[in-house]
Amino acid sequence: EWWASQFSYEKYQGTTERLFTWNDMNEPSVFHGPEVSMPKDNLHGSDWEHRDVHNIFGHYMHRATAEGQIQRSGGNARPFVLSRAFFVGSHRVGPIWTGDNHASWEHLRMSIPMLLSLNVAGYPFVGARGTGLMTRYVEREN
Numbered sequence: 001e002w003w004a005s006q007f008s009y010e011k012y013q014g015t016t017e018r019l020f021t022w023n024d025m026n027e028p029s030v031f032h033g034p035e036v037s038m039p040k041d042n043l044h045g046s047d048w049e050h051r052d053v054h055n056i057f058g059h060y061m062h063r064a065t066a067e068g069q070i071q072r073s074g075g076n077a078r079p080f081v082l083s084r085a086f087f088v089g090s091h092r093v094g095p096i097w098t099g100d101n102h103a104s105w106e107h108l109r110m111s112i113p114m115l116l117s118l119n120v121a122g123y124p125f126v127g128a129r130g131t132g133l134m135t136r137y138v139e140r141e142n
Contacts, residue, residue: 003061007068017073020080021065027058027085058085062093086123095125103131 006012007019028050030038040051062083069079081094090096098114101107111128118126 001064003064004068004071007065007072009072012072019069019072021069021082023058023062023065023081023083023085026061026083027054055085055087058083059087059090059093062086062090066093091123091125095127096123097126098128101129 009015012019028038037054038050040049040054042050044050044053062081062085065083066079066081069077069081073079079094083090083094083096084099086096096118098111098118101111108130111130115126115128
């Protein structure tokens with residue numbers, strides 16, 4: 001409820017009626033450790049290991065963002081909320097993308113079966129970053 005309320009016109013001042021949101025990095029992450037994510041045996045509460053809730057967090061953020069946009073429109077809008085983190089049922093909320101990659105043929109080749117597998121699993125609106133993010137651009141000489 002709190003996250004959804006942050007999209008109201010009073011709190012998100014200067015926004016227009018048409019709002020499109022990209023939830024990036026919407027899963028708990030720790031970049032300076034043995035794993036790219038939080039340690040999988042990290043405990044949440046008293047007995048939930050991080051490996052059990054990592055993707056659920058992203059799903060609920062995705063869902064709360066969409067609910068916030070619906071609330072701000074008075075129930076009239078069908079929001080567009082793109083998310084990187086997802087879980088079972090996220091296809092009901094909005095599109096997902098598969099995260100950062102390199103601008104290389106190898107990564108393009110890997111993205112095609114990944115996207116098709118997500119389609120078969122019930123995620124109809126998915127995408128990959130085709131231009132890559134982690135590639136250094138080098139000027140060509142003419």
